[in-house]
Amino acid sequence: MTSPLTTPNTTPHDxxxxxxxxxxxxxxxxxxxxxxxxxxxxxxxxxxxxLNRLADDIRTLTGAFTGPRRAPADVPAADEFPRGLRMYSPVTGPGSPLAPPLHVTPASDGVAGTCTLGIAHEGPPGYGHGGMSAMLLDELMGWACTAAGMPGMTIGLQLRYHRLVPLQTPLHLAARVTGTDDRKIFVVGSITTDHDRSATLVSADGTFVAPDPDRARALFPSLREET
Incomplete structure (x- = not known):
């Protein structure tokens, strides 16, 4: 279940x-x-x-989630942050009801991703929302930074929509780092269908920045004990 890009921080049989x-x-x-x-x-x-009856049923189910709840800045105990698995990521998280989810694997020159968008991700009837394409590429391009040993945060993302992205169709995404300038990292990414990787649906150019340790600790207080 862990991403192939990371090494679990626990040992078997423990x-x-x-x-x-x-x-x-x-x-x-x-x-x-x-x-x-x-x-x-x-x-x-x-x-x-x-629909009203089902809403009542779901309200009852929601009430069954008892006990403590994590605050927005808390890292879930099941996660490997910042370099690994995010169980509730809206893009890759297997525990997220919003995620496709995107499955990320290493590639020869970066990282690759596969997913299938459903009707919940619809923009124009039968096709994915443009914001979903941006979110998928932003996530995968971030993984490309991490895979290159330079975890970074997005500071610029430019997309070009060449063709509509079909729903209920296996998609293939690719991303790779093209260069660096001090703490800035330059990345490109693309989306195609899995059966025709020669026809680009969406392409992206992104700029990421690797925060210095002090900035990272200020942004993510949960890292204070680990860094």
Whole structure:
């Protein structure tokens, strides 16, 4: 379940590692079911009466999530931040009901990603929202920085939409670092369909910056004990 770009920070057969894997498996299972629910929600033509009844049922389920809740700045215990798996990422997170999710793998000159957009990601009927393309590429280009040993944050992203991105069609994404200037990192990325990688649907040029340690600690207080 961990990204192939990272090395788990736990060891096999260790109780803590086994507990972490159980938690990640449960998070992923819930995320999968929630994505199916979201898909059913945006595709249904059920009557208002049925929708109101379902809303009541879901309200009851939401109330079952008891116990402490993490604050926005807290890193989930199941994550490997900043260089690894993010379970609730809206792009790659297996636990997110919003994510496609995008699966990231190493490539010869950077990183690659695969995913399939659903109707919940629709812009024009039958095609993906342009903002989804931007989010997918922004995420993958960030992974390219990390894979090159220079984790960075986006400071500029320019996209060109060549063709519409189809829904319910396997997509292939690619990203690679093209150069650096001090702490700035320059990255390019693209989206194609998986069956025709010669026809670019969306292309992007991005500029990322690797924050210095003091800035990183100020932005992410949870890293104070680790850096």
């Amino acid at each position: 109780p803590a590692a086994e507990d972490l894997q159980r938690r990640r498996k449960a998070i992923s299972a819930l995320g999968h079911e929630l994505r199916l629910l979201v898909d059913a929600t945006v595709r249904t033509t059920a009557s208002p009466e049925t």
